[in-house]
Amino acid sequence: METKPRIVVLGGGIVGLCVAWHLARRGLAPLVLDAARPHAATTGNAGAISHGSVAPLAMPGVLRQVPQMLMDPAGALHIPARYWLRAVPWLARFVLSAQRPKVEAAAAALGSLLFSAPERHREILLAEGATDLIREQGQMYLYRDDAQMAKDAAGLELRRRHGLRMEVLDRAGLAALEPAVAPAYTRAVFLPDHGSCVNPARLARVVADGVRRMGGEIRGGEARRILLDGRRVRGVATEAADVPADIVVLAAGAWSARLLAPLGIQVPLETQRGYHMMLPAAGVTPGRILSPADRKVFISPMEDGLRVAGSVEIAGLDAPPNETRARLLLGDLRAVFPEVNTDGATSWMGHRPCLPDSVPCLGPLKTWDGIWCAFGHGHLGVTGSAPTGAVLAQAIAGDNPNFDFAPFSAERF
Template sequence: MEPPQHVIIVGAGIVGLCVGWHLARGGARVTLLDRDGPGEGTSSGNAGAISAGSVAPLAMPGVLKQVPSMLLDPKGALHIPARYWPAALPWLWRFVLSAKPERVREIAAGMATLLRGAEDRHREILAAEGALDLIQEHGQLYLYRDAEHLKKDDAAWALRREYGQVTQVLDRAGVLALEPGVAEAYRVGVFLPDQSHCVNPLRHARTVARGIERMGGTIRRATVEALATDGPRVVGVRAGGETLPADRVVLAAGAWSARLLAPLGIHIPLESQRGYHVMLPDPGVMPTRPLVPADRKAFITPMEGGLRIAGTVEFGGTEAPPTPARAALLLEDLRKVYPQARTEGAQPHWMGHRPCLPDTLPVMGPVAAHPGLWCAFGHGHLGLTASAPTGALIAGAMLGPTPNTDLSPFAAERFA
């Protein structure tokens, strides 16, 4: 009997953890390496939404017309500081090109393939770990000011419905029936009854980590400096001045993944879309489900520790310090939805790095030119949602039985 494959996973965020969980269950010997503890980076601070219907890419037809107005608004949901424009422009140009109608349909098909059954995949892991209480199934509610406001998103909602997203358009009375206390300004809602949310993303990640260790896997704190190669083959990683050998390496280092690929001649247009959240332990209001004021692109999510307001998109790289003013905008977003909310006692603001690619699709699967190397990064705003299905797909493709899913739309080679 052959010994189990040893797989090193670079990154112990929620994506790397779910890959590790499925590989360990499939019989692989798994080691996860991360400079932080499991889920303590970006995965700890997400909005908690599990949104399997989110197949519409960020770049939709007509996006070029919207970008200037967003950038000129100092309180807009998108912010790029002047110092970062030279670095951001190539990414933004690719982003605009991906908004061509034919490409949008290709991207939506790829996202639908990836996200199909995402809630079931999460329940599969959490049921095995005795933590189904982490997922609440009360739907999600998007808020619009009026019918004209909703009309701006018609194309995205139509695309989501095409791939099976159930939507219910509500009038003011319907919004209040679900969430009393929402501000008068929001007269129209879109309710997604089959979506869910996580009540504690950090506990979620730690639960998956304990499952990996239960199945014999190892999670170590270590900073990976480089991928180790023997000719074109990737044979391990270099971390802490030593080479750690492996049969396979899965790169799941989020926004830091591209810099580990660059020495191999693989250049991926990966950008950190810095996101913020504020936690209010006692806001005086508590919705039942995530609320999304569509004019602000923020998520207001009930969680175990209170109310989390998460959102904004800030370009600025992975090294610059947080911008406190961006986090402060989230409290304004909350007041627009709940003018009566108490914002005193807000916990210190948090910032994380969403690993975003211009065409929304993650990089996922084997790298043809470098045997032994696999990728699982770039899930953007859908890292939590896509983590469990990504883990199942990678493990199936690597260990068998081979999944029916075609991973070619997610290949790193598409950026060659």
């Protein structure tokens, strides 16, 4: 009788859980090691499911806005002075990634992964009886005028070329869908096929319950290093004990690069620390996720209130949350909804695992047998989690997922 491989998934965030869910559905009984880090990105994100978001962050138009954002203490991008020297190498790679051929290649790779995201999320939630977690009312980008919309033209056109359906609205069209939006916003781009998750924390719990139901295990534990026998993985060392494994899936989010470095694989993984403010009684409920282009935030209706999420703070994994950055989000929210009630608002900070080209690391390592990558989804962790789980589990099981892992290789750097 053929023995099933011992599969250990490092990371209990939404990406690792979706990989484990698909492995468990195939009868492979994975073990998920969850370090339960307090600032993992899974629970506090904006909840966007944006399968058409194929434009990488490093777009030429975005780069022209970076100096202005850095000079503005309340801007969407912040790098503390103490972290500048450490951030420079990543920023240099980010700038180089904005070259047109690299942008096109990144968009093609992201499109190949994300196009099936809505169906893959429905697949999991239908099986778990939790389809109420998904709201399919589209998303909307808000603009003050045509000139502001023109700044996003390259990214919007790239998305359109990759099949994203969008509708350009004037003020009347905008107000018909979102009448409470401030009159200063006179234009919008409506993405009817995008959706959102109304509770990312509950989404993670539902997927985790499914893993257990199908024979997988989720255990608390922090991976300290990957154990090897020659060029092949043999297990994982945790703070408590060694865990044997024939296959290790590295899905530890922003902490993943630390486990690859001892293997001689240097991945330029940076945390773009994001914040949210959660309002339990905002007094306004948009029908869908809204994103004001001048504010670079997402305003998300959740099942337990209104969430405004955003900000990019490059400050590493170890610095404590910056409450000032979180409170700035309330000003962004008031720009869209001037009469919003912020009483009882609570803050959160999480680590987005970001790579300079916005393309996650997926698939097997070439230089070490039995190690698979599933990290670096950046601002698209929820979106990319379900399709990542499907293609990785299929490949690990020995089936052909009809998916090209080459553009996602961790060794491409």
